[in-house]
Amino acid sequence: CKRHFIQIVPRLHSRTMQSSSSAPAWEPLLEARERLLEHERARLAVASAQLPSGAVTKNPAVLVGLFHNAADDEISVLLTLRSTKLKRHSGEVSCPGGRYDEDDRHAVDTALRESREEIGLQSHMVDVITELPPHPTRGGTFVTPVVGFIQPNFSPVPQRDEVEAVFRMPLRLLLETSIHSSTEIDFKGGKFLMHSFDYADGDTGRKFLVWGFTAQVCITVASIVFNRQPAFTAHVWHYGGNFANPRAKL
Numbered sequence: 001c002k003r004h005f006i007q008i009v010p011r012l013h014s015r016t017m018q019s020s021s022s023a024p025a026w027e028p029l030l031e032a033r034e035r036l037l038e039h040e041r042a043r044l045a046v047a048s049a050q051l052p053s054g055a056v057t058k059n060p061a062v063l064v065g066l067f068h069n070a071a072d073d074e075i076s077v078l079l080t081l082r083s084t085k086l087k088r089h090s091g092e093v094s095c096p097g098g099r100y101d102e103d104d105r106h107a108v109d110t111a112l113r114e115s116r117e118e119i120g121l122q123s124h125m126v127d128v129i130t131e132l133p134p135h136p137t138r139g140g141t142f143v144t145p146v147v148g149f150i151q152p153n154f155s156p157v158p159q160r161d162e163v164e165a166v167f168r169m170p171l172r173l174l175l176e177t178s179i180h181s182s183t184e185i186d187f188k189g190g191k192f193l194m195h196s197f198d199y200a201d202g203d204t205g206r207k208f209l210v211w212g213f214t215a216q217v218c219i220t221v222a223s224i225v226f227n228r229q230p231a232f233t234a235h236v237w238h239y240g241g242n243f244a245n246p247r248a249k250l
Helices: 027-050 107-119 169-174 212-225
Strands: 062-071 074-082 125-132 141-152 165-169 180-187 190-200 205-212
Touching: 027 074, 027 125, 027 141, 027 169, 027 180, 027 212, 062 107, 062 165, 062 212, 074 107, 074 205, 074 212, 107 125, 107 141, 107 165, 125 165, 141 212, 165 169, 165 180, 169 190, 169 212, 205 212
Parallel strands: 062 141
Antiparallel strands: 062 074, 074 165, 125 141, 180 190, 190 205
8 A cells, every 4th residue: 555645844842822913822722733733743653653764755735724813713724716727626725735846855845835836925924733644636646734823914915827816714614514515426446525615705705615625634624623523424534543533434
């Protein structure tokens, strides 16, 4: 069985999360960060046991960027709408990210470089915490999700040839049934659920369809951050198996 891991890069550190104004951090954000750090410890344990030192793959990577939206006291995820000018996945919702570059040392480099190119997010504005196991896309490509916190004062500057819009979505909605639907699909000889969320942006009222790979990754991150299973049947792929939803075994 082919392994789809990336270079072992520890990200554990003791830095206390603060807002740009140096005010005390919002408690739910601290709790979310600690749960992601627990996931990082599990990732390091798995990777150290299973991988040769310095092992590298060249998977594409995406950034699952979280932040505290003070307007409604939500932990939100930053998402983009891909330009209709693109040849692949045009007009679809995604996390910022893309293909591995030969200058990238690991998945974090790939995710941060692509985020800078697509939406103007500078690496110093992201506190990277952990990575999820590489997730498969419907085309069979394995993509590594990198999870971190974005500074709340970040203002996106979309690269219009690649990104049509940037929006936030409350992370908790990825565990709830209110805007969720799913379809059973065949994938590599197995049965899987493809998830969709019909989301109306609270700032603009514009509607977005979050589905497929992006929905799956965000469901997994939400399950870690809130330490609970989705309210619907779902596969949850990460290094801390205690969050897995047993109802997902179709």
